Amino acid sequence: MRRPTHLAIPEDPEHAIRAAYTLALRWLSMRELAAGAIRKRLHQKGFPPDIIEAVVTSLTLNRAIDDDRAARACARTLVSVKRRGRQRAQREMEAMGFAPDLARHVLADTLGDEEEQALASRVLATKLRGARAIPDPAAYQRLYGSLLRRGFAPAIVRAALKPFWKRGADLPDTDAD
Numbered sequence: 001m002r003r004p005t006h007l008a009i010p011e012d013p014e015h016a017i018r019a020a021y022t023l024a025l026r027w028l029s030m031r032e033l034a035a036g037a038i039r040k041r042l043h044q045k046g047f048p049p050d051i052i053e054a055v056v057t058s059l060t061l062n063r064a065i066d067d068d069r070a071a072r073a074c075a076r077t078l079v080s081v082k083r084r085g086r087q088r089a090q091r092e093m094e095a096m097g098f099a100p101d102l103a104r105h106v107l108a109d110t111l112g113d114e115e116e117q118a119l120a121s122r123v124l125a126t127k128l129r130g131a132r133a134i135p136d137p138a139a140y141q142r143l144y145g146s147l148l149r150r151g152f153a154p155a156i157v158r159a160a161l162k163p164f165w166k167r168g169a170d171l172p173d174t175d176a177d
Contacts (some may be wrong), residue, residue: 005044020047020055025064032070035060045080068106071098075110076082083123086111088151120152133166140165 007023010016016036023045024038033041035056042052047085059065074096078089086107093103111119140161147157 009046013051014048016051017054020045020051021058024055024059027083028059028116032066032073033065034070034097035065036099038065038097040095047116067098071106072110074098075103075106079107079111079119083150084146085117085120085151085153085154085156086116088149091151116152117156117159120147120156123147123150123152124155124160124164126165132164134164 006021011018018055020042024042027033027038027041038056038059039052042055043049047055053078056065069094074093075089078084078092084092089107089111090100090103091106124143124147127146128134134143143161146155147160148154152160
């Protein structure tokens, strides 16, 4: 059962800052969050912008909020656990409040080109469930689309699928390029 989302914000600015700070620390005790995510959540709770900035600044100075640390943890989870490709992982990180440049940089450190190819191959092996070949063009299209939706680049998807396509060099057309 979820707690009620309404929150009585104290009139006194000092008490409001304390309430926002406590709330943000509670969120941070559960998981790493970006400063942007904390700002967004506090705004949704109804705190004024000046109090939000004071709390985020204080938490950043105390190193409770560290966007780089949080981005690295998020990237590791997206790549290792959820098996997302670079493109989708970046979109998800940006949606979580990380700056696009930070997300791109962290993903480049976490996921090299060879590692991304290996990850796509592992995802494909899971989807094939032990099959040694892709049976028909329709199955090829489904697998191609599935890997694209996971955020892998078309070239990486084609390279992962190629060993399993046993009908010669004529690969089915894919218009998602």
